[in-house]
Amino acid sequence: MDVELPWTEEVLKGETVGKKEVIAWIQEHATFQFLAEKKLKGALKNIAKIKSKDDCIKFYVELCETKAFRKEGDVDESSKSAASAGDSVEKMTAATAKLEVDSGPPKFKKSIQKKGNKINYPQKGxxxxxxxxxxxxxxxxxxxxxxxxxxxxxxxxxxxxxxGIVIRGWDEALLTMSLGEKAEITIEPEWAYGKRGLEGKIPPNARLIFEVELMAIE
Structure with missing residues (x-):
């Protein structure tokens, strides 16, 4: 199966993509054997606590080089009978948390600095x-x-x-921008890097301010 790679190694070394996004992408696309070998199976929040950003980049590059991508229909044999009550509770808690984040008004504000063409807007994907x-x-x-x-x-x-390749505030705001538009986007922590921040460079619960110019839609 051909898998389209979302990032270059250079992009990953910047601050736009966090390690949670990288881990989530690897978990979605890698074979279960690869995930087991790299100790990337389990709850995303727990893995993010013990894996550094450099670790995640290394795993991403290795996955892309070895093409150890999961095929449609693959089943994780090791977890067929491993479902536990604790596992179920964790999944339910995660689902509830997502619902709480999704509720309420948008958690970003946009101030247009340069108008776009007001014709071409990006669609999901x-x-x-x-x-x-x-x-x-x-x-x-x-x-x-x-x-x-x-x-x-x-x-x-x-x-x-x-x-979900970038923080949610970017995803949501860009869908409101037309081609050529430049805007200042202020993103609340819930749609940015939340309570944990980003490896010492973005503090916990930080409100972020981005200048973004939409150059192309393909």
Whole structure:
């Protein structure tokens, strides 16, 4: 089965994609044997506690190189009879938490800096290409692919929108932008990196401010 790779190794080394997103993608696509060997089976939150971002990048690269991708219909033989009451409770708790996050008004605000064409809007699954700059509320820039002296030499970030590859605030906000639009997007912690933050570079419960320019929709 051909699997489309969502990120390059260079993108993963930036701050836009967190290790939870990487782990989740590997869990979805890797064979059960690969997951067992790398100790990536189990609850995402627990694995994220013990695996570093560098570990996740290494596993991602190895998976892509070995093409140990799961085939449709594959079954995890080791877990057929391993379901437990504790497992069920954990799954129910996770589902409840998701419902709580999904409820209520959107957890981002958008201020348009440059209007788009108001005709072409991305749909879920489309590949979008963006230039961006991410800052904390104190103005500290934690990640960007905008460099004035190198503009035109650096390619915009490309990814499939609405698929959970990036933080939810990005997914939701980009679906409201038209081609060519540039906007400042303020994202609440719930739709960013939440209570845990991101490996010391983004504090817990941080509200994030992004400048995003939608360059292409494919």
């Amino acid at each position: 489309d590949t979008v290409k963006v230039y961006y700059k991410g800052s904390l509320e104190n103005g500290k820039v934690f990640d960007t692919n905008i460099h004035a002296q190198r503009r035109g030499k650096i390619q915009p970030l490309a990814f499939k929108v609405g698929k």
